[in-house]
Amino acid sequence: MIYQIANYVQASRYGNGGVFGIGSQQQIIESRSLWEALVIIAACWKSPKSENLVRLETLKKYPSLQAEDIENSIKIIKENNFLIKPDIFKLDDRYSRNKLYYNQLGGDPLEVQARIESKAVTIIGCGGIGNHVAYMLATCGIKKITLVDDDHIEISNLTRQVLFTENDINLPKTEVLKRELEYRNHSVEIDIVESNIKSIADLDKLEKTDLYIISADSPSQLIDWVNISCVKKKQPYINIGYINDISVIGPFYIPDRTSCFHCQQIVPDLISETITEEPLQKELKSLEHEFKTSTFSAVNGVSASYAVGDIIRYLGEFGDVLSMNKRIGIYSNSIKIQEQSIDINLKCRVCQL
Ligand SMILES: [Zn+2]
Numbered sequence: 001m002i003y004q005i006a007n008y009v010q011a012s013r014y015g016n017g018g019v020f021g022i023g024s025q026q027q028i029i030e031s032r033s034l035w036e037a038l039v040i041i042a043a044c045w046k047s048p049k050s051e052n053l054v055r056l057e058t059l060k061k062y063p064s065l066q067a068e069d070i071e072n073s074i075k076i077i078k079e080n081n082f083l084i085k086p087d088i089f090k091l092d093d094r095y096s097r098n099k100l101y102y103n104q105l106g107g108d109p110l111e112v113q114a115r116i117e118s119k120a121v122t123i124i125g126c127g128g129i130g131n132h133v134a135y136m137l138a139t140c141g142i143k144k145i146t147l148v149d150d151d152h153i154e155i156s157n158l159t160r161q162v163l164f165t166e167n168d169i170n171l172p173k174t175e176v177l178k179r180e181l182e183y184r185n186h187s188v189e190i191d192i193v194e195s196n197i198k199s200i201a202d203l204d205k206l207e208k209t210d211l212y213i214i215s216a217d218s219p220s221q222l223i224d225w226v227n228i229s230c231v232k233k234k235q236p237y238i239n240i241g242y243i244n245d246i247s248v249i250g251p252f253y254i255p256d257r258t259s260c261f262h263c264q265q266i267v268p269d270l271i272s273e274t275i276t277e278e279p280l281q282k283e284l285k286s287l288e289h290e291f292k293t294s295t296f297s298a299v300n301g302v303s304a305s306y307a308v309g310d311i312i313r314y315l316g317e318f319g320d321v322l323s324m325n326k327r328i329g330i331y332s333n334s335i336k337i338q339e340q341s342i343d344i345n346l347k348c349r350v351c352q353l
Contacts, residue, residue: 005045005077006084008100011038023104025080037069038076045077048086081106095141107318113141119315120144120209124197124226125216126151126173128160128295129240132304133213133311135163138181140312144189145181146209147174149216150196160297197222203229210315212237215304217293227253227261231351236314238323240307244294247303247330250323251342252310258324263345266327299332306330 011020018035020027020042029035037058044058051074058070077083084103088110089096099109119142123130126149134145153161153168153176163180164173178190197203197216203225206212214226214237223239230237234255241248253260278284306328313319322328329338346352 002048002050002086003045003083004048004086005042006082006100006103007089008104009042009082011035011042020076021080021082025082025104027076027080031069033066034069034072037065038073040065041070041073041077042082045083051078084109098140102316102318105313105319107316112316112318115316116312117141117143119211120146121211121213121311121315122146122148122206122209123213123215124148124206124222125214126161126177127157127215127217128162128297128300129215129242129304129307130173130213131161131163131177132301133215133240133308134177134181135184136304136308137311138185138188138190141185142188142315144191144209146191146193146207147177148193148195148197148206149173150194160295160300162297197225200225200229204233208233208235210236211311213307213311214239215241217241217295223261228350231255231260238307238311238314239327240303242293242295242299242303243329245296245299245332246338247299247306247332248327249303249307249310249330250327251325252314252321252323254314254321254324259342259344260348260351261342262350263348264342266340266342296332302330302332 008023010022012018014028015030017029017032020029020035020038029038040062041054041058044054054074055070058065081104088099088103095113099113102109102112121137121142123134123145126134126147130149134147137145151173152170153164153173155169157164158166164176168176172194174192174194178192181188181190193206195202198219212226212230212235214223216222226237226239230253236254238252239250239261251261252258307323310321310323314321325342325344327340327342329340
């Protein structure tokens with residue numbers, strides 16, 4: 001096979017040896033001779049060549065190189081995705097940077113891009129998270145996005161629903177989002193379902209797509225309904241949200257592969273469902289009155305961005321989907337990530353019927 005060194009590879013001196021590569025695959029090389037061999041081989045591989053030709057050319061130019069250093073260098077380069085197929089990176093290709101990213105994470109960039117361009121998703125909720133996710137998927141070149149929401153844009157949305165402007169106030173969120181997405185990538189097909197989900201039946205009626213993206217924060221039973229409906233129709237989904245100041249990603253439900261939201265009880269019962277027997281019924285109800293979660297652009301931006309990583313790896317079929325069988329919480333006022341496991345429960349009342 002013919003390859004070349006990927007555009008994202010750099011090397012520099014560090015301590016007695018050096019570093020090779022940047023990002024999560026960076027190698028710190030203590031041996032000076034190995035680091036030098038890596039640099040020589042990488043430079044030789046800047047133009048497309050077979051592995052054997054690289055060996056021959058390197059030895060011809062630098063006869064004093066140790067065979068062991070050459071072999072170890074080639075191994076390091078191959079094992080850390082430092083190679084790319086020729087002609088993948090083209091400056092005038094709108095997806096050129098994304099293709100480098102897919103390659104760096106071990107995907108075949110052309111295959112990953114082609115898979116993404118063949119996939120359709122449904123975004124339920126076109127607020128802060130929906131805006132971010134829709135923008136990122138549209139600019140990645142996804143084939144089709146169905147936007148589900150019947151809200152109209154309000155002035156208080158503008159702090160975080162980044163694709164809406166002051167001129168859009170009172171317009172339907174779906175229509176404005178469709179307009180903004182088409183400005184950014186005209187090749188993406190955008191469908192609108194102007195409706196809010198008010199029951200499991202409303203979800204059952206939605207067409208199946210490759211993935212449902214749940215980015216609405218109301219009604220409070222939504223995730224329960226989504227889970228029941230999606231399990232029933234074998235529809236993959238990812239839940240994205242926030243709990244006040246914590247960004248929340250997951251669970252990512254994949255039929256016959258993962259647990260479902262109901263496999264473990266990870267959230268308390270809703271107040272309204274348990275309140276009838278409660279001695280403090282009046283007090284609990286007064287607390288519920290005018291309840292609104294706090295929400296901030298940085299918090300839902302983090303949820304959306306982290307989730308899009310999982311969505312792209314799932315649709316592009318490379319790397320790992322990190323929010324399967326769990327819910328991930330990323331704190332915004334401290335350096336903390338919390339994982340809540342949702343193990344498959346063989347007695348689950350929803351997915352094991
Ligand atoms: Zn289950």
